[in-house]
Every structure is written in structure tokens, then in C-alpha cells.
Amino acid sequence: MKLLSRTLLDELAAKAAASPRARAHHNIHATPADPVQRFVVAACGDSYFRPHRHRSRSELAVMVRGCVDVLTFDERGRVTARYGVGDGTDSIAYETPQGVWHTVVPGADGGVFLEIKEGPFDPATAAEFAAWAPAEGHASVPTFLEWLRSAQPGDTPPA
8 A cells, every 4th residue: 555645745845846857756656667757746837847748648746735827838939728627716737638738837835736647657758858848957947937837829939
């Protein structure tokens, strides 16, 4: 039996706060070869998830604490939809279909979610990152993240 405690969430939040990526995760599955990947992700409010897509699998995320906005995009980076998920919203989870460009923008107080997706994990094919979005660590990330926080359907990324 595996139990996920509130203490684990607190520990993950502390690890996220100390991480350069402002997030931390805890694997529930045993190995990357497992056919179902299950993990908990804690993200601080300033964590940047570079827009990406998964060509061969969908993903399901259930909010456990806090809230996030999930944005979807077209091929050029134009926002196609924005969804609030978690505390203070009508939704507790989201499923992103395979092939859809998307990102997660944590609320100011961050968020913790359980993510489930098909395995096995292959780092070469796990995610395709959007060329129109800066890579993690790039100097333009703070400006891009600010744009993501307010971007609405129809908006295009800053040049």
C-alpha cells in the first residue's frame, strides 16, 4: 500500500522553494519502464513550465493543493484556451490530449498536482518543446512568464 501524506506535500513544497526550477516531484511508479507513470508535482508560483506537447500520449493532472491555469496554444503560439483548475475554480483536474501545445501556470501561492500518463518514460520522446517559447533558464523567461499570467485566447507570444 502506498499512501501519499500531507507531510509529503509539505516536504515537496519546501523542496520546490529551494529548487532553481521552483518545483519538485515525487514518483509513485517504481521505474521509468512502468506502463503507467504516476507522480506528484509541487510548483511554486514562479515556476515556469515551457510550453510543450506530447505527440504520443495524453496526460491527466488532478490538483491536490492550490491552483493553476492551463493554457493551450496553436502551432504559432497563439493562445487557444485558458482554464483555471484547483482551489477557487469549478475544476479539480485536467486532461491534455496528445499533440496539444500546453503549459501550466501556477497561482501566486503555487500548486500541487498528481499527474498520470502512459509509460514507459522515454526522455527522447516525452515532450516536444515549443520553439516560440524560451527554454528554461533563458533570460527572457521572467517576461514570458508574466505574459503567460495574463494571456487570453487570441493573444500571441511577445517577440
